[in-house]
Amino acid sequence: MSGLILPRRRLIARAGGLVAAAGTLPLLSGCDAINEAPAVRKILSMGEEMNRASQRALMDRDALAREFTRADLSPTFRSNGTKLPPGAAYAAHAAGGFADWRVEVTGLVARPLSLSMADIRAMPQRTQITRHDCVEGWSAIGQWTGPQLSHVLAAAGVRDSARYIVFRCADRIGGDLYYESCDMVDALHPQTIMAWALNDAVLPIANGAPLRLRIERQLGYKHAKYLTDIQAVASLDAIGAGKGGYWEDRIDYEWYAGI
């Protein structure tokens, strides 16, 4: 105990210094300094791991997101993020009805695939009416149609060493192409589909035409739009800055977005 006792004068001098420091710094920037501190960031990220681990433990691997009826559809399905990918290449695809659009399936697969939209529409289809939850807080209910990702991965012969699926997109935000990823539980989930139709119509450009991902048990930013590449990988370390997604790498959104 005695080792902890500082001479009173030194203690007072220290306290005075602290008060002076606090006085010169506005209180608010002091709070933000806590938010920025690396040790605090580390503690804060524990929440994500606790959420991921507990939800995975509570949730059946194939537990379904709620499916609604046509009566529950949002009158207008809001779009978010990129509403029109910039660039002549995408504009040309759109003008041609996406007839030449290809989705490459690569990485840890036995048979890399290059799928046209016709190939994708020829696969067994799943239609589901689900709720889309944006990380911002709003929700919209829409009906989605497309093949299950598990079907595509099976066709490509995904290897056992694959632990994540990375999705690359044709839209640039701030100059960089968008990308996202999920683990194999979500990749093989029955409701994880590559949707090319929304509410019985061809997917609008604002919602990700010609093809977007649906990962129904996670928030909207995981649902990659304008899909061009599906890549099976063993680790996310080499993807972007290593956190597995565009917003994860840039502003520290959670990679696990189940809450």
Add this chain to the structure above:
Amino acid sequence: MAEAETPVAPSEGASPVRVYRHRLPARIWHWVNALTLLVLLMSGLMIFNAHPRLYWGQYGANPDYAWLAVGSTPKTGFLRIGETRIETTGVLGRWTDAKGVEQTWAFPGWATIPTTYSLADGRRWHLLFAWVLAISLTLYMLWSLFGGHLKRDLHVRRAEWSPRHIWHDVKDHAQLRFPKGEAAAHYHILQKLSYIGVIFVLLPLMIATGLTMSPGMNASTPWLLDLFGGRQSARSIHFIVAWLLVAFFLVHIAMVLLAGPVNEVRSMITGWFRLPPERKAGR
């Protein structure tokens, strides 16, 4: 602090001067919970800023009718509840930040964590401290139940339920007349009801409505959606109950100030409460 003074144990008959009113688990939970709720409120307001509109039902986005919205016009900020619009320039929807820059986020920087807009960071704080809230509340409930706190201190006795008794307590409070002597050592009926309401109704509601907003929980626990009538209803209830907790906090602080802040705060730190002297006869 407590060791320096001679503790006087409460005894039957004699009117004790000091009583041991709050046991250690209650004191620890009180302060942990106070900090946790502050962080959850301020980070929650940051999350609200990302989409300052509330809806009823399963879905709700910008094209849909919001029963509550915070917004801005080129010159003003406003809060709209139903069809009632209140100008809130300077506080909600349009305010000036610490650097003197006008902002149009719903809640101002002094009320949010962090102070400048970051949905990502607001969520990190909120979703970590939600665990602190849930774990500490569960432990506190178990301790209250099995440690006798519930039965001894919070249990509302039959006589206390009588409308006359409740009305009497309401009148006493309205006249700022607080219990003195031995009576001050126990919670009175309004205090019991508000503490029970916070611990067993409002805080569990916050946790349940919070979980109902999670798409992962919706898959594993779909009945939560039915309980609250949809994700957007749960979000609205979450917001309303947050303000009920703020209302509890304001009344709680007012009561502490009126009843003697030093004695009250000290008792929540050391456990020992000094009984206010009995009133003179003939009140």
